Amino acid sequence: MGDVILIGHNDCETGIAEKLYTHKKCILHRAVYVYIYNSNGELFLQKKALGKYYSLVLWSNISCTHPFPGESNLSAANRRLREEMGIECPLSKLLKIYYNVYVGGDLTEHEIAHIFYGVSDDEPVLNSLEAMSYKYVSLTELSSEIKFNNDAFSRWFIYCFPYIKNAFLNESNYTNLSI
Numbered sequence: 018m019g020d021v022i023l024i025g026h027n028d029c030e031t032g033i034a035e036k037l038y039t040h041k042k043c044i045l046h047r048a049v050y051v052y053i054y055n056s057n058g059e060l061f062l063q064k065k066a067l068g069k070y071y072s073l074v075l076w077s078n079i080s081c082t083h084p085f086p087g088e089s090n091l092s093a094a095n096r097r098l099r100e101e102m103g104i105e106c107p108l109s110k111l112l113k114i115y116y117n118v119y120v121g122g123d124l125t126e127h128e129i130a131h132i133f134y135g136v137s138d139d140e141p142v143l144n145s146l147e148a149m150s151y152k153y154v155s156l157t158e159l160s161s162e163i164k165f166n167n168d169a170f171s172r173w174f175i176y177c178f179p180y181i182k183n184a185f186l187n188e189s190n191y192t193n194l195s196i
Contacts, residue, residue, distance in 0.1 A: 021046040021083040026115070028129050033086050040124040043117070048128040049093045050173075051080045051108065052181060055138050059153035063101070063141075065171065066149045077171040078181075079104075079141075079151075094133040102151075103142030108133040112184050120172045130173075132181065156182055 021039050023032045024047050039046050053061040061079045082097035084090055094108050111132045118126045141151055154162070163170060163178060170178075 019083070020086060021048075022086055023047075024129060026129075028113070036083060040120075040126065043125040043127045045117075045127050045129070047084055047090070048126075048130040049082050049084055049090050049097065050078050050130050050132050050177070051094050051098050052111070052132065052134045052185075053079045053098075053104065053106070054134070054136050054185075055153055056136065057153070059155050060159060061137075061141075062152055062154060062159075063143075063148040064150045066145060066147050075171045075174075076152075076169055077174045078177075080147075081173070090131040091133065094131075098135075101144050101147040103144070104137055104139050106135040106137040106139065108135045112180065114177055114180055116173070116176050118172045118176050126173050128173075130177065132177070132184075134185070156185070 019036050020033045021036045022030055023034055023039070024045055025031050026045070028047070034044060034046070055061065062076045063079055065075050065077055080097045080101040082093050084093035091108060091110070095105070098104050098108070111134045114130045114132060116126065116128060116130070120126050143149070143151065159178070160182070163175060167175060
């Protein structure tokens with residue numbers, strides 16, 4: 018399944034460990050998330066594939082990953098966006114979030130997530146091992162969906178959404194967002 022970068026609360030590397038093991042043992046590690054908007058200011062969401070080992074058939078951000086040992090966060094974000102959705106676009110760092118969220122089964126996401134964003138109107142080419150569908154939604158619609166159908170979304174997405182929404186609304190490049 019691959020190794021992840023273990024970190025301390027200061028985001029400094031402390032070692033590496035197998036990915037599934039870190040999720041079972043709630044070990045702090047580094048993650049990368051990508052959020053994409055289209056030119057209408059709508060957020061791209063994917064529905065996780067049935068074959069995922071957790072959070073399957075739940076809506077989430079366009080892509081998530083863990084950087085490989087020696088790989089930069091930005092390189093990991095670009096790599097995973099291509100792998101999951103077949104999309105390439107310029108990405109910028111938005112923020113960094115620490116969280117510790119139980120995601121079901123015996124798994125916990127205990128991560129410092131480096132959040133990247135971009136704008137693209139490209140039609141995705143879904144990797145069927147990763148995603149089963151996608152949609153674009155305004156922040157207003159998404160806020161309502163989360164409020165009334167919280168169980169349809171990945172736990173990390175629910176946790177991160179208020180921070181992401183606030184960051185996007187404060188981001189000068191996104192003055193045309195549908196809110």
